[in-house]
Structures are given as structure tokens and as C-alpha cells.
Amino acid sequence: MRYADFSFKKVLSMTMVFMILIFATGITYGQKKDYLRGFSISYYFNTIENTLKTFAYKYEFSNYQGNSFTASVFDALGKDFSLNSDNSGKTAKSLPVLVYHGITANTDEFNISPDLFKEQMFALKEAGYETVKIDDVMAFFRGEKTLPEKSFLLTFDDGRRDSFYNADPILQTLNYTAVMFVITKESVSEANSRSSFYLSKWELERVAKNNNWEIESHGRNAHGFYPIDEKGNSGHFFSNKLWLKDKNRLETTEEFEDRITEDMIGAKEDLENSFRIHVTSFAFPFGEFGQEETNFNEANEIALRDSKSIYDFLYYQIRGENGFTRNYPTEDSFLIKRIKVETSWKGSDLVWLLNTSSDKSLSYIDNMDSDNGWLDPWGDSYMENENLVLKASPNTKGSFVFLNGTYLWSNYELEASVNFPKGSAVALIAQYKDEKNYSMCKFTYDHATLEEKIDGKQKILAITKKPFDLPRSEWGKIGAIVDGNTISCLWNSEEAIPKEEVNEILSHGGIGFTTWGEKFNESELRIKKIVASPIEL
Amino acid sequence: MKKKIFQEKETINNLSVKKTKNTHVWITFFLTIYFILLVKLTTIEAIINDKFFGIYSILITTYILSRFLFSYFHGTVPTDESYKPTVTFVVPAKNEEDNIAETIRRFSKVNYPREKIEVIAIDDGSTDGTLAEMYRIKKEIGNKFNVEIVHWDKNKGKREGMAEGVLRAKNEIVIFIDSDSFIDKDCVTHLVKYFVNPKVGAVCGHSDVYNKDTNLLTKMQTVRYYIAFKIYKSAESIFGTVTCCPGCCSAYRKEYVLEFLDKWRKQKFLGVRCTYGDDRSLTNFIIQKYETVYSEDAMAWTVVPEKFRQYMRQQQRWKKSWLRETFIASTFMWRKNPIAALSFYAYIFLAFISPIVFFRAMIWYPYITNSLPIVYLTGLFLMLFLHGLYYRASVGVRSWFLAIISFWFNTVILMWQLPWALITLRDTRWGTR
Structure with a gap:
């Protein structure tokens, strides 16, 4: 290096500059590790990015609403979309709660793409839905406060970074709020604060100050699988007594209870001490609270009893179409069910679910010209030629549907026009609460029965033996009169089974239909009209 | 137009940049480096998620910061009063009637023994008054030293002109001066002082932009x-x-x-006669056996393109010659100083990868992940800002912002010329001056 000048002055000054730079960056970086607890420069990058995105999303949403390019540009520059266009003034009788897990480009069953999430939220906003905050939800379920008719609670499980950073600009745009259920082991304890998957404690401090977000508990260690027998099989935290390897035995009931209580209290303290917030709600990891397959039968009872004593409200999640999708302020309302939003749903699917689950008022007439919320826990059902069709599937002998949004119905007369080309029995469901609790009027070619199902146990309450001319090719009518907790069955508008008392928990409930056949994939029922009218007391 | 140029030429010596104390700018400069280092340290964590971008980011930062470091240690050699070799100025020209006279007049003003200077001006088939201008200036200064004029009716190309000059030169050192460049009076002294070392084969002087105040484009080129x-x-x-x-x-x-003269004159690449990038090509021949150095005290001013189209064509030509000569140089650079070789190959890698990184960071990645390229843009801005600050600090001109635009333009727009140059490498249509 003949042409380099390594004079003392140059080398010295460069060494000094070099030392100062290394020292300064080293100290700043060290600060980050030791004192700033997960200070994340990407938080600021993402914040800048999300601020810019909010402008773009406001433009997109305005465009989505059908505004012109110019109007959309103006909206992007500063429109506040919090003003709800729906001023019906009606109040909600029930509340739907949505749960998401992750928002990322790599989609699967639990991870939705940012674009689809945005589309779903746009569709909800456009349909007039607004989010509510957790305090309002509690007041609503305690009967202390009313909510606008089109309200919903938006929740995220696990405290994931992708959920927060991708959802935040959309929430900002639409003025929505969301609840983040945080796993404190992943986000609050120091050891894991460097994870790029979960929000760090440092980030959560900022989330806690963000008006669009609320933080609640998702357990401390409970979000995992633990050994439940000596063979090393593993199971969920709240459903099982764990295997204690050092003692070579399962936990005692006391140890089980101590463990789950400690976890729930610990998680609550982690959050309250770190972010100076009041934690009231707990989302069960994996949505399980001992109701699943277990090596300990009392788990469900104990888990619910203990969690109820620690938290005000408990959240779990439902999938499929087994029961009503909303929550009602009734005796059990500390336990909130959340709809797992499927990552295949379009915005219109989600709006349909929320619209059709809203409480239908009596009188109600359904001409079957569109699907007003018929859900099928088993078998198949579909709309065809302005008929609702129940069809046995290849692995069922029958089919079952109920109408979403009828949970609160009581004292009604119901009549349905049906055609029953194939199958051996057809039944009208009344007072449907869930798949384990309902009553029904059932007809076969030679008898009719009034049956109830309470906690899954089926019981025949009354029987009438006479031939019924099942409407194979023509249309017939089946019906029921529900009066308090009594019920009578109608065949072609004439009484087939006189008034009979059913279990008192069935004093209200929705409607549905079910069929059976002799063979798989055979039975078929078509319904073209139902009329439900209130009866005079 | 012609009149204006000559008025400007009167003030040419006042154009030399003044070194001013700019402590606060230098502090900002190092603060920026500090901030870059901090961002990079954080990026290292993200490498796990995005290896491609992470490695690129670290590599380009190391490359650029090492340039600043090396340049700081760049030294000059003392002037040896006893070493005064004879020099020949070679000026190939085509249609340069506006500038050629001044270019040659400058030779008569240099602080160097007159008897050790000769000038060879080659009129390469000009269709304007270039030849007449050459004779006019010969008449004016011909009494000081020998001015030889070569006239070709048909255009043969710059390379032939340069080669002709070398063949006709009687002196030890050949100094190539473009027909639109003007040298400082101490230029020769500072160029030849390096040749005292027999290993040195070529010395390049420091060129500033002459027409820097003409428009935004020339201002940008000045910084660059x-x-x-x-x-x-x-x-x-x-x-x-x-x-x-x-x-x-x-x-x-x-x-x-x-x-190497014959090889250089008849150079072919991919079966096509090379008609552009003559200087880079000649340097490449020299560098294989000898050393080539940069003399920052040997000042000259050159006229740069004033029109955008002209500028883009020049840049495209340079990119093509860069491609060709880099390819050739890559076959022997590994034999040079390891750090120099490493820098050389690293630069090739970065030059080829940067359009891909740009596309990935600005278009592809935002598209698939629905995110904005904030990290990339911040990194890009900090690097451009660093160059701007350096210019501001060392020249004292408040055009650091221009520097940023200039380097932004260079990075974001001209970057795409490289792939294009690669495709059109064999197309020599733009080869002529």
C-alpha cells in the first residue's frame, strides 16, 4: 500500500473515531438488551409504515364504499370513519365475538392473509358493524348497559406480532378496537422477549397505550402440551392431571387445582404489573377448559369454578355449526363463545353470519328465497329452487338444521310446509338451545312422538299411534305450539299430540328440522315456507 | 453560446473548490455512520428471517464504509524536483470547434519546462471548424513548443486517434486530454511525479465538472x-x-x-470490435503488469452532457464498457492486493445483485407480504445522506440535497442500465462518440 498515508495523525484520529463509533453503537445496542427490554427499531419502522398504510386503506375503504376516485382521495387525507351510517337506534339482544390467531401471507387454517382480513373488516364496516370495548361487553352481559344492534367484539389470541402490525392500520382506518389475549410466558418474561413471533414486553407497553387495542390474559404456561401419563403422551393444561416424572405419579386433585390457579393468577399479575392495566378476561388456550378428552373427569368443573373466581369473563372458541353463534346475557354469560373466523371466508360470508345470527323477531315468515341462517350440525342442507333441502350425507342416515337468531324465541306457534320424498321420520325442532338441549315433534308413517333432549339424554314424553300419510310427492304441513314450557304438535294444522310439559330449561329456544332414513345418504326433506307467530298468553 | 463559454473560461481558476471548516457537518456525518451501524446491528437479528436481504445489506454497508475509510488514508507522493520527464499531450477531437482551442491553450500555461512538452492534436474527420481552430491555436502558441496536427478526412474513432498519438509521441509520458477538458497549470507536475516509481504505468488526474452551473443535470453530475x-x-x-x-x-x-498498443487497437470482445470504453480498456492492459494510481492534486475540468438523452447514452456506454472490462479484469484481479481484489469482486457482486434486491424489496416483497419497504428505503436514504454529507463537509457547498438526488438517481435509475447493458453488450451502435 504505497499510496496510503498512514501518518500518526491520521491513524490516531481514525482510531479515535472508530473507537467512539464502536463504543457508542455497542453501548446503545447493549442498552437495548439490558435496559430497554426488547427495544425494537422495527416497531418504529412498522409504525411509520402503518401510518402510511392508513392513508392507503382509507382510500381503499372509501373506494370500497363506491366513492369516486376524487372522493376517495379526500377521504384518504383525513376522513374519520367512526361515524356509523346505521342510525337505527336499535339495541342488541346478543353479541357476536370473533377470534383470529395470525395475520400473515403464509395462510393456513389459523393464519389469514392481510388482504382477506382487510376485506372482512371492510365488509363488516360497510354493513354497519362497530366494535365494542371489553368494559362495555362486561356491562352488557351484566345487564348494566345496552349496545347498538350491530356490535361485535374483535379478539386475537396469542399476542402475535403479525396480528398486531397487520391489523393495526386497518383498525386505525375503520376506528375499530380489538382485544389481544397475551401468553405471558412468551411476551412478558425476559427470556423470550427477543422472539420475532410474539410481541415483546417493550412492544406490548406500546400496544397497551394504543387506543385501538386492549390487552387481556391467555395464560402464562398454559399454552402448551404437557405429559399426562408415564408413556409420555401429552395433553392439554386444563383438562388433565399432569404426570409428575420425579414422583412417578399423576398430580393429585389439589396439585391440579394449585397448578391451574397459579397459572391464571400468574398471567393476570404479569400483565397488571407490567402494563398497569386491569385484567378482567381470560381466553382459554386452545379454547379448552377441561371439556375435552381427559384423564380427569372433574377437570371441567374445577377449571370453570377456579377461573371464574380469578377472572370476570372467560372466552373460548367454537367452530362449525353446532349451536347458536352469539352470546346472550343470561345466567351462563361469564363464559363467552367466540366464532373462529375461518381463513376461507370472504367478507360477505362473515357479514352473512353476523346478519343471520342477529335476533329474529316474531312474527317471522320465511319463504326460503334466501338462506336466513340455517345451520346444519349434521347431515347436509342447502337452498334449492326456493326450498330449504335437508339431505342425508354419505356417512349419515339423516340430517339436522336449526335457524340462527331464534335462540330467544318463546311462546310461539310454528307451521312449516314440507315435502318428504325419502326417509322414515321427520321432526320439527322447537325450543332449540344447543345440540344437547331441545324438544321436537316427530312423525313416522304409523306414529307421532313428542320428545325432549336434556343434557344429551333423549326422552319420549308423549306418543300417538295412528297412521300419518307422509307427504311424499305433495306438500303437507307440520307444526307445534310452544306455550311456556309446554308444547303440542300439529299435523296438517290439526292437533296430533296434545299439550305436554317439557323440562323447564326449555322455556325458550329456537326452531329447526331433522330427518332419519333407513340407509345412509337417503333421507330428504324439502321445506318451502315456515310461519312463526306469537301466541297470546 | 460560444461567447458565453469563453467568458466563463476567464474565471476558470476561481472554480477550484475552497476547503472550509465544517465541524458540525462532520459530526452529522459520523452520527449518520453511528445510526447506520445501529440499524445494521439490528438487521443482523433479522438475517435469520431474510438471509438474502440481510447479507446484501451488511455487504453493501461494509463496502461503502470501507471506501470512506480507505479514501481517508489515501496519500500522495512528494514532488521530486530532479525528476522532470518529457511529456506529450494527445488530444483526439471530433467536431469540437467550441472547446478545442481552449483545451490546447491550457497546455501553454502549465508550470512545466516548455522544452519538455509537445502536443499532438488529431482531427478525427470533423465536419465543423475543428481543424481551423487547431491551426489557429497552433499559430498562437506554436512558438512555445511543438504542436503537431494530424488530419483525417474520415472518422476512425477515438481509439485510433489515441493510438496514433502514442505512436507519434516522442516523449516518455503520454497525457491524454479530451477535447472538451481543461487542465490546471499544476496538473502536469502532479501527474508525472508518480512515474518516478518504475512500477507505475498510469496516473489519473482529478476531474471536476466545468459546466456545473448549467442545469440540474450538470449539477448532479458535479457531485457524482x-x-x-x-x-x-x-x-x-x-x-x-x-x-x-x-x-x-x-x-x-x-x-x-x-x-500492448496493437492488442488494444484491435481489441475484440464476443467477436465484436471494441469501439467504446477505450480508456478503461487501456487501463486494464496496464494494470495487469503495472500499477495505476490517482493523483488528487492533478486538477482538470471537463464538459459533461447537458441534455438528459445525451447523458443516458453516455451512462449506457460506460456501463457497457464497465461490463466488458470488469469481466476481463476479473480474470487477473485476484493476483493483486487481497483487499483490493476482495473489494473488486464484492463490487461486481453488489452491482449485479442490486437490481434484484431493489425489485424484491420494492415490488415483490411488498406485494406478497403486503408491507412497505421501510427498512430498505431507510437504508438507502442513510447511505445517500452519508454521501451528501461528505460532499457538503468537504466542498462546503450547500448542495447535499442535490447529492442525495444524484445518488438516488444513480442507484434507482441507472442501476437498471446494467442488465440492459448486458443484453445489448454486442450492439456497438452507441459506441461512437
Whole structure:
């Protein structure tokens, strides 16, 4: 290096500059590790990015609403979309709660793409839905406060970074709020604060100050699988007594209870001490609270009893179409069910679910010209030629549907026009609460029965033996009169089974239909009209 | 137009940049480096998620910061009063009636013994008054030293002109000066002082932009020229491996050039006769056996394109010659100083990868992940800002913002010329001057 000048002055000054730079960056970086607890420069990058995105999303949403390019540009520059266009003034009788897990480009069953999430939220906003905050939800379920008719609670499980950073600009745009259920082991304890998957404690401090977000508990260690027998099989935290390897035995009931209580209290303290917030709600990891397959039968009872004593409200999640999708302020309302939003749903699917689950008022007439919320826990059902069709599937002998949004119905007369080309029995469901609790009027070619199902146990309450001319090719009518907790069955508008008392928990409930056949994939029922009218007391 | 140029030429010596104390700017400069280092340290964590971008990011930062470091240590050699070799100015020209006279007049004003100077001006088939201008200036200064004029009716190309000059030269050192470049009076002294070392084959001077105040484009080029010489050539020069001694103002040892002259004249690449990038090509021949250095005290001013189209064509030509000569140089650079070689290959890698990184960061990645390229843009901005600050601090001109635009333009727009140059490498239509 003949042409380099390594004079003392140059080398010295460069060494000094070099030392100062290394020292300064080293100290700043060290600060980050030791004192700033997960200070994340990407938080600021993402914040800048999300601020810019909010402008773009406001433009997109305005465009989505059908505004012109110019109007959309103006909206992007500063429109506040919090003003709800729906001023019906009606109040909600029930509340739907949505749960998401992750928002990322790599989609699967639990991870939705940012674009689809945005589309779903746009569709909800456009349909007039607004989010509510957790305090309002509690007041609503305690009967202390009313909510606008089109309200919903938006929740995220696990405290994931992708959920927060991708959802935040959309929430900002639409003025929505969301609840983040945080796993404190992943986000609050120091050891894991460097994870790029979960929000760090440092980030959560900022989330806690963000008006669009609320933080609640998702357990401390409970979000995992633990050994439940000596063979090393593993199971969920709240459903099982764990295997204690050092003692070579399962936990005692006391140890089980101590463990789950400690976890729930610990998680609550982690959050309250770190972010100076009041934690009231707990989302069960994996949505399980001992109701699943277990090596300990009392788990469900104990888990619910203990969690109820620690938290005000408990959240779990439902999938499929087994029961009503909303929550009602009734005796059990500390336990909130959340709809797992499927990552295949379009915005219109989600709006349909929320619209059709809203409480239908009596009188109600359904001409079957569109699907007003018929859900099928088993078998198949579909709309065809302005008929609702129940069809046995290849692995069922029958089919079952109920109408979403009828949970609160009581004292009604119901009549349905049906055609029953194939199958051996057809039944009208009344007072449907869930798949384990309902009553029904059932007809076969030679008898009719009034049956109830309470906690899954089926019981025949009354029987009438006479031939019924099942409407194979023509249309017939089946019906029921529900009066308090009594019920009578109608065949072609004439009484087939006189008034009979059913279990008192069935004093209200929705409607549905079910069929059976002799063979798989055979039975078929078509319904073209139902009329439900209130009866005079 | 002609009149205006000559008025400006009167003030040419006042154009030399003043060095001013700019402590606060230098502090900002180092603060920016500090901030870059901090961002990079954080990026290292993200490498796990995005290896491709992470490695690129670290590599380009190391490359650029090392340029600043090396250039800081770039030194000069003392002037040896006893060493005064004879020099020949070679000026190939085509249609340069506006500037040629002044270019040659400058030779008569240099602080160098008159008897050791000769001038060879080649009129390469000009269709304007270039030849007449040459005779006019010969009449004016011909009494001081020998001015030889070569006239070709038909255009043969710059390379032939340069070669003709070398063949006719009687002196030890050949100094190529473009017909639109003007040298400082101390230029020769500072160029030849390096030849005292027999290993040195070529020395390139420092060129600034002459028409810098004409418009935004020339202002931008001014910044770019300054940094390209002061930082990038300096950094190469400390190892004696300057990869391009540009035709606007460079000195070659005639004896060494003659070794390669025939090969250089008849150079073919991919079966096509090379008609552009003559200077880079000649440097490449020299650098294989000898050292090439940069003399920052040997000042010259050159006229740069004033029209955008003209500028883009020039840049495209340079990119193509860069491609060709880099390919050739990559076959022997590994034999040079390891740091110089490493820098050389790293730069090739970065030049080819940057359009891909740009596309990925700005278009592809935002598209698939629905995110904005904030990290990439911040990194890009900080690097451009660093160059701007350097210019502001060392020149004292408040045009750091221009520097940023200039380097932004260079990074974001001209970057795409490289793939294009690769595709059109064999197309020589743009080869003529």
C-alpha cells in the first residue's frame, strides 16, 4: 500500500473515531438488551409504515364504499370513519365475538392473509358493524348497559406480532378496537422477549397505550402440551392431571387445582404489573377448559369454578355449526363463545353470519328465497329452487338444521310446509338451545312422538299411534305450539299430540328440522315456507 | 453560446473548490455512520428471517464504509524536483470547434519546462471548424513548443486517434486530454511525479465538472464526479489498482503502452470490435503488469452532457464498457492486493445483485407480504445522506440535497442500465462518440 498515508495523525484520529463509533453503537445496542427490554427499531419502522398504510386503506375503504376516485382521495387525507351510517337506534339482544390467531401471507387454517382480513373488516364496516370495548361487553352481559344492534367484539389470541402490525392500520382506518389475549410466558418474561413471533414486553407497553387495542390474559404456561401419563403422551393444561416424572405419579386433585390457579393468577399479575392495566378476561388456550378428552373427569368443573373466581369473563372458541353463534346475557354469560373466523371466508360470508345470527323477531315468515341462517350440525342442507333441502350425507342416515337468531324465541306457534320424498321420520325442532338441549315433534308413517333432549339424554314424553300419510310427492304441513314450557304438535294444522310439559330449561329456544332414513345418504326433506307467530298468553 | 463559454473560461481558476471548516457537518456525518451501524446491528437479528436481504445489506454497508475509510488514508507522493520527464499531450477531437482551442491553450500555461512538452492534436474527420481552430491555436502558441496536427478526412474513432498519438509521441509520458477538458497549470507536475516509481504505468488526474452551473443535470453530475474521484478512486488508488484512468485527464508511460498498443487497437470482445470504453480498456492492459494510481492534486475540468438523452447514452456506454472490462479484469484481479481484489469482486457482486434486491424489496416483497419497504428505503436514504454529507463537509457547498438526488438517481435509475447493458453488450451502435 504505497499510496496510503498512514501518518500518526491520521491513524490516531481514525482510531479515535472508530473507537467512539464502536463504543457508542455497542453501548446503545447493549442498552437495548439490558435496559430497554426488547427495544425494537422495527416497531418504529412498522409504525411509520402503518401510518402510511392508513392513508392507503382509507382510500381503499372509501373506494370500497363506491366513492369516486376524487372522493376517495379526500377521504384518504383525513376522513374519520367512526361515524356509523346505521342510525337505527336499535339495541342488541346478543353479541357476536370473533377470534383470529395470525395475520400473515403464509395462510393456513389459523393464519389469514392481510388482504382477506382487510376485506372482512371492510365488509363488516360497510354493513354497519362497530366494535365494542371489553368494559362495555362486561356491562352488557351484566345487564348494566345496552349496545347498538350491530356490535361485535374483535379478539386475537396469542399476542402475535403479525396480528398486531397487520391489523393495526386497518383498525386505525375503520376506528375499530380489538382485544389481544397475551401468553405471558412468551411476551412478558425476559427470556423470550427477543422472539420475532410474539410481541415483546417493550412492544406490548406500546400496544397497551394504543387506543385501538386492549390487552387481556391467555395464560402464562398454559399454552402448551404437557405429559399426562408415564408413556409420555401429552395433553392439554386444563383438562388433565399432569404426570409428575420425579414422583412417578399423576398430580393429585389439589396439585391440579394449585397448578391451574397459579397459572391464571400468574398471567393476570404479569400483565397488571407490567402494563398497569386491569385484567378482567381470560381466553382459554386452545379454547379448552377441561371439556375435552381427559384423564380427569372433574377437570371441567374445577377449571370453570377456579377461573371464574380469578377472572370476570372467560372466552373460548367454537367452530362449525353446532349451536347458536352469539352470546346472550343470561345466567351462563361469564363464559363467552367466540366464532373462529375461518381463513376461507370472504367478507360477505362473515357479514352473512353476523346478519343471520342477529335476533329474529316474531312474527317471522320465511319463504326460503334466501338462506336466513340455517345451520346444519349434521347431515347436509342447502337452498334449492326456493326450498330449504335437508339431505342425508354419505356417512349419515339423516340430517339436522336449526335457524340462527331464534335462540330467544318463546311462546310461539310454528307451521312449516314440507315435502318428504325419502326417509322414515321427520321432526320439527322447537325450543332449540344447543345440540344437547331441545324438544321436537316427530312423525313416522304409523306414529307421532313428542320428545325432549336434556343434557344429551333423549326422552319420549308423549306418543300417538295412528297412521300419518307422509307427504311424499305433495306438500303437507307440520307444526307445534310452544306455550311456556309446554308444547303440542300439529299435523296438517290439526292437533296430533296434545299439550305436554317439557323440562323447564326449555322455556325458550329456537326452531329447526331433522330427518332419519333407513340407509345412509337417503333421507330428504324439502321445506318451502315456515310461519312463526306469537301466541297470546 | 460560444461567447458565453469563453467568458466563463476567464474565471476558470476561481472554480477550484475552497476547503472550509465544517465541524458540525462532520459530526452529522459520523452520527449518520453511528445510526447506520445501529440499524445494521439490528438487521443482523433479522438475517435469520431474510438471509438474502440481510447479507446484501451488511455487504453493501461494509463496502461503502470501507471506501470512506480507505479514501481517508489515501496519500500522495512528494514532488521530486530532479525528476522532470518529457511529456506529450494527445488530444483526439471530433467536431469540437467550441472547446478545442481552449483545451490546447491550457497546455501553454502549465508550470512545466516548455522544452519538455509537445502536443499532438488529431482531427478525427470533423465536419465543423475543428481543424481551423487547431491551426489557429497552433499559430498562437506554436512558438512555445511543438504542436503537431494530424488530419483525417474520415472518422476512425477515438481509439485510433489515441493510438496514433502514442505512436507519434516522442516523449516518455503520454497525457491524454479530451477535447472538451481543461487542465490546471499544476496538473502536469502532479501527474508525472508518480512515474518516478518504475512500477507505475498510469496516473489519473482529478476531474471536476466545468459546466456545473448549467442545469440540474450538470449539477448532479458535479457531485457524482467529485465523490467518484475523491472516494472511490482514492480507495482503489491506495492499492495501486485504479480500474479506470479516464480519457479526460490521464497520463500513461509510453514505453508500457507500446507493449500492448496493437492488442488494444484491435481489441475484440464476443467477436465484436471494441469501439467504446477505450480508456478503461487501456487501463486494464496496464494494470495487469503495472500499477495505476490517482493523483488528487492533478486538477482538470471537463464538459459533461447537458441534455438528459445525451447523458443516458453516455451512462449506457460506460456501463457497457464497465461490463466488458470488469469481466476481463476479473480474470487477473485476484493476483493483486487481497483487499483490493476482495473489494473488486464484492463490487461486481453488489452491482449485479442490486437490481434484484431493489425489485424484491420494492415490488415483490411488498406485494406478497403486503408491507412497505421501510427498512430498505431507510437504508438507502442513510447511505445517500452519508454521501451528501461528505460532499457538503468537504466542498462546503450547500448542495447535499442535490447529492442525495444524484445518488438516488444513480442507484434507482441507472442501476437498471446494467442488465440492459448486458443484453445489448454486442450492439456497438452507441459506441461512437
